[in-house]
Amino acid sequence: MAFLNKYLELDEITDVKNFFLGKGTVKEYKKNDFFVRQGQKHDHAGFIREGGFRYLGSTSKGKEQIIGYSFENDFVVDYGSFQSHKRAIVDIQAIRSSVVLCVSHDELNEFYQHHIKNIRGQLAETLFEDIYGRLVSLYCDSPKERYLKLLAQYPGILDLITLREIASFIKVEPETLSRIRKKLLLAENS
Incomplete structure (x- = not known):
């Protein structure tokens, strides 16, 4: 199974999931409801039983920028802010009706x-590796390469989010993504 977030591949993550399933309080979110808002303190993390969330940052010009996703059978949390008891640095918004x-x-x-003392370090290392990989890709890969890497890493993503959101996630304008997709289709058909 392909995972968008690499920490889901850790061996001990099943134990963490089971903890949420056994001890978690059920909360429901409608599409566009916020799990957490930028600037808020939050003291909860969630495991998504149904639905999905997008992580949104804002540019200096106030434009929303998608920086991440969590889907079913994944966790939803602004992890750094959660662990450090600081205010959230992102908005986390439901992309469809969700149960957490x-x-x-x-x-x-x-x-x-x-239970599993070492998981915190493993999570932090895996999150760092994932974020570092995204940063290197942003600086070194072309938009086409970022798009193809996303599809390779998570083949089902086109069924879950819009092309406009994918464009935001890989840091291109929607028109650029349309051109990339058109060129790929033409190359595939020739």
């Missing part, structure tokens, strides 16, 4: 302490 199992910061950290 939420646990508090204290509950999750107690679980880490008593």
Whole structure:
């Protein structure tokens, strides 16, 4: 199975999922509801049973920029802000009706302490590796290469989000993505 977020491939992640499934409080979000808003403090993390969320940042000109996604069977949290007790640096918004199992910061950290102490370090390392890879790709890969890497890493993504959102995620204008897709289609048909 392909995962958009690489930490889902960690061996111990099943134990964390089971903790959320057993202890989490069910919360429902309608499309466009926010799990957390930029600037808010939040003390909960969630496991998505149904639905999905996008992570949004803002440019200096106020334009929304999609910086990440979490889908079914994934976690939803502004992890750095959550762990450091700081205000959220992103908005996390439902992309469709979603059901999330939420646990508090204290509950999750107690679980880490008593069950799988090493998972926190593994999560941090994997998140860093993923973010670093995205940064290198942003600087070194062409828009076409970023698009193809996204499709290779997560083949089903075209069924989950719009092309406009994919364009935002790979940092191109929608028109640029349309041209890329058209050229790929023409090359495929020739």
